[in-house]
Amino acid sequence: MVTNLRADAARNRERVLEVARAEVAEGNVSLQLNEIARKAGVGVGTVYRHFPTPRALLEAVVGKELATMVQLTEQASQMQDIRAAMEFLLRRTLDLQLCTSGGLAEVICAIEDADERTTHAKSEMRRLADHLLERARAAGVIRPEITGEDVRNLMAGLERAVELDPDRADVYVSVLIRGLSG
Template identity: 35%
Template sequence: MADRLRADAQRNRVALLAAAREVFGEHGLDASLDEIARRAGVGNATLYRRFPTRRDLIAEVFAGQMTGYVELAETALAEPDPWAAFVSYLTRLFEIQATDRGLSELLVTTGFDEDERLAGLLATAQRGATEVIRRAQSAGRLRGDFTRQDISLLMRANAGVLRSSADPGAWRRQLALVLDGLGAR
């Protein structure tokens, strides 16, 4: 923040962000703001003073995690085997979905384009994903008609598996089946 916060205000801000990460991770982006304030040990007025809108809070909470999403592609691009890079990229993406409902929802939501920070991170991540896909296709390992937009479709399908399956590891089976179908023949 541009202006320096008092020590108690800074503690409240840190507590609110930690509580929001936890609550959004458990319940998704529509989680109760009252629950976030309660877990942070502050009143609702403190929450709204620091973060006037839900979007402000979400942007602040997920900017760091979106940086991690950008790094997924960078890590995959460092892998010399393009197919292994693609598989590890999708696997890690699905793991993120399985462990953080809020980030999972954010990655398939289009409503945060007006936040420059999140939009910039998303655009960088999408460029990286496109390059991971291109490398696997150029190596003849990934079907030629697969696009970055297909990753969004796969994530939406995976979100359904996560919501509806009693088996918390069911996404791994779905991913194995998907990867088998995506390999170039």
């Protein structure tokens, strides 16, 4: 969260974010800063002052969804029924990924982050998810060779499949769940 901005600077920042959200909603996660500035009606320098890289802008756009992912992962990790917890987390992850048209998956799967808050949120999410996966392995709910990275990559692929045929979302999630359990 940015504080102590002048009113005009805060308005410009919010306008940039609004345009970037619209771009992400259309599936454009590359967020070319010059184009964002043009569409937002602000100078390029204004965009770069707030978001020095396209990655920083994307992280800001999906920051709320990333925070929600951390909360959902924590909620799932506290559930007693591990099978239900895994299914809950996979389905809710897919819902969040779909509402960001690839932006959240892009941020989650990225090796480097622009903002330390993103790094912290991803670290916490991965810690909780790894604990959940350990429990799932121990309970025989998922195959022993499945890693957190495997699940993240499969979820990115699942998002793409559902975008191609939204009516098949439940089928695709069920296939993924069965595949994870072997």
